[in-house]
Amino acid sequence: MSAPENSEALSPLTLAPEAQRQLFLEARTANTFTDEPVTDEQVRAIHELVKYAPTSLNQQPLRVVLVRSEEARARLVAHMTGRNQEKTAKAPLVAVLAADLDFHEELPRLVPFMENPQAIFADPEAREGSARFNTAIQVGYFILGVRAAGLAAGPMIGFDHAAVSKEFFEDGRHAAVCVVNIGKPGPDAWMGRLPRLEYEEVFRTV
Numbered sequence: 599m600s601a602p603e604n605s606e607a608l609s610p611l612t613l614a615p616e617a618q619r620q621l622f623l624e625a626r627t628a629n630t631f632t633d634e635p636v637t638d639e640q641v642r643a644i645h646e647l648v649k650y651a652p653t654s655l656n657q658q659p660l661r662v663v664l665v666r667s668e669e670a671r672a673r674l675v676a677h678m679t680g681r682n683q684e685k686t687a688k689a690p691l692v693a694v695l696a697a698d699l700d701f702h703e704e705l706p707r708l709v710p711f712m713e714n715p716q717a718i719f720a721d722p723e724a725r726e727g728s729a730r731f732n733t734a735i736q737v738g739y740f741i742l743g744v745r746a747a748g749l750a751a752g753p754m755i756g757f758d759h760a761a762v763s764k765e766f767f768e769d770g771r772h773a774a775v776c777v778v779n780i781g782k783p784g785p786d787a788w789m790g791r792l793p794r795l796e797y798e799e800v801f802r803t804v
Contacts, residue, residue, distance in 0.1 A: 628750035631781035689779035697733035752779035
């Protein structure tokens, strides 16, 4: 029996094919951007979408600084490495994504059904590990949210993390995790699609 003309109709995924392409299949890390600005309204819409994605015990440790002024952009570029300096200097919007290492202070509001949830994270080392892990999850959500807004993201970890943390989070309780350039993709924005591991290389059943 021949395959149906529209094989997508038999896909086990319920997400619309157009959304699959926009979020995953055709999306790439952008290296260049147009001059079209990214508005606060777009960023707010991204947050309103991705804030519902899950974290462990609803921790939500991600904190974001939007770098818009020329003065702040210059301070950030100084701490980027290699080609990341030029990319960061030219992107319409740059976001510094950080982990709030004292996220547990918000837990009484975020998990109101628990009594004294802060006590679970009394140990600073364990708290930092949880903050960084859950922030990394939220970084992924944020990138998908940028794509859902019809924009492209250029996430980077090539920078002086300690210096950026000190520069943009003066209170000392935040650790910069990732810098993301955001905007409409410009000319030659994409590298070729790099290889991915196959299902059999990633999954096993026990």
